[in-house]
Amino acid sequence: MNSKLLDDFTKDVLETAKRNSTYRTLRTMETPESSHVKICVAGAHASSEQLLLASNSYLDLANIPELKQAMAQAVLDWGTGSGGARLTTGNKTPHNELENELAKFKGEEAAITFNTGYMANVGTISALCGKSDIIFSDALNHASIIDGIRLSRATCVVYKHNDMIDLERAIQESKAKAIGNEPSPNATKQKMLIVTDAVFSMDGDLANLPELLRIARTYNCLLMIDEAHATGVIGQTGRGLAEHYGCEHADVTVGTLSKAIACEGGFVAGKKQLIEFLKNKSRSFIFTTAMAPAMAAGALRNLQFLESHPERVLQLQENVKFFCEALQREGLNVPQSPSAIIPIIIGDEAAALNASARLLERGYVIPAIRYPTVAKGQARLRASLMATHTREELERATTAIVQVIRSTNYV
Structure with missing residues (x-):
């Protein structure tokens, strides 16, 4: 068994990914999928509650x-x-x-x-x-x-x-x-x-x-x-x-x-x-x-x-409209999304990772999406909403996103 060949190959790939800010790691949630979750955060003594703005469970049915x-x-x-x-x-x-x-x-x-x-x-x-x-x-x-x-x-x-x-x-x-x-x-x-x-x-x-x-x-x-x-x-x-x-x-x-x-x-x-x-x-x-x-x-x-319960679909659509308009009022260049997915373009991979990490510290889960999932130079925060997010939660999330982005002049 040529373990050195395997070790050298995988090490090179992983080190290159780290240098390019495209290295992936797993995030562990300790609660069921819903609009609010608890996540293990590196360096923290206990899991913290976060507002989940990253789930594909758009209608929030997983925990009913x-x-x-x-x-x-x-x-x-x-x-x-x-x-x-x-x-x-x-x-x-x-x-x-x-x-x-x-x-x-x-x-x-x-x-x-x-x-x-x-x-x-x-x-x-x-x-x-x-x-x-x-x-x-x-x-x-x-x-x-x-x-x-x-x-x-x-x-x-x-x-x-x-x-x-x-x-x-x-x-x-x-x-x-x-x-x-x-x-x-x-x-x-x-x-x-x-x-x-x-x-x-x-x-x-x-x-x-x-x-x-x-x-x-x-x-x-x-x-x-x-x-x-x-x-x-x-x-x-x-x-x-x-x-x-x-x-x-x-x-x-x-x-x-x-x-x-x-x-x-x-x-x-x-x-x-x-x-x-x-x-x-x-x-x-x-x-x-x-x-x-x-x-x-x-x-x-x-x-x-x-x-x-078709009202859940309509509530999701209303949430997306409200959130996009709130971000746009603050001057962010985001589209009026027709779906539940709202991309917030950052550009640089390291900057997107940093923005996501800072939002996590403030209680918001919005992942950084980077190359090769998107083109180089198109790294972004990818927000996705649920029908059960409240307008107050979305307003607070908008404020946090804008403050993080403006404080570092990402866009």
Whole structure:
């Protein structure tokens, strides 16, 4: 065993990350996920309570007593594990019930669940496309989309972020090139897939679904969107981009149960035939043990809670509007976010880390996002809100953010 080779390689990588202020460490929370948490802070004798402005649990469902009780009962009813893959012994009643509810919630014929949203993207893209196909991918798509494209071995064409003119140009050029290269009689018919995040996780902006639909129809492309940060957040009742824009759905809609739904797992919703196809062809569905049935039952109960409490979605949207306007009044260059994500650009990686650390000392959890998650020189504080944050809390957070930034002239 060549331990020195491994030690030297990993040491070099970690030391480089530390020099570049891109080294990652874990932060430990000692309380359940909610708007207020206790965190172990280095050098402190005891954990301190913080206002959490960093969670993807946008509707703050993870710590609701009745939902926790439902999950506990599900464990008692179904045990702690599934015992097998869905296609062998792992498929239990809660899986089917959850998928039926997801399809209904998304307004689709059917749905299929995966163990994570990452697995949903990887498994779906690599099942739909192969090496003879072309995938058009937004420049700011999530890593799970990028990895799915790599696994598919399809040709990847990256278009400028949210730039529909550039997307259309890229498709036209690819079609012209295909016409110029006469395929052999036995060649597989080429598919073209447009894939994009619905809400972009670092900037909080939305994909232009109506234009994407138009382009997909015009050029006979499939369209896939990932609504990880849109489900439970976008649209009057949290059903996503189609509800927000009042338009048709994409051919393939991916989502997650781990953010606004506050549980675990991912899903794909669409036509029944698409879902049957994924059951037969998606490797990340076929070759993995099913999520615990108790987890599926918990996700179902959380989803039903969301459906019966649309006021939580509206409260979240009102909080975002209030917070963005408060920051803007103080002179900060932040967008009026249409999602729950508000980026506060700092620029320098070390400066962003320092700002985040100073806010933590004052009782606010807002992480610094740095390269390679965002481009070099685009380091930022990434705030994400919950429906249960109060206006008083958001006002105090605004004051703290502005004071930290102004005291060091970051922006």
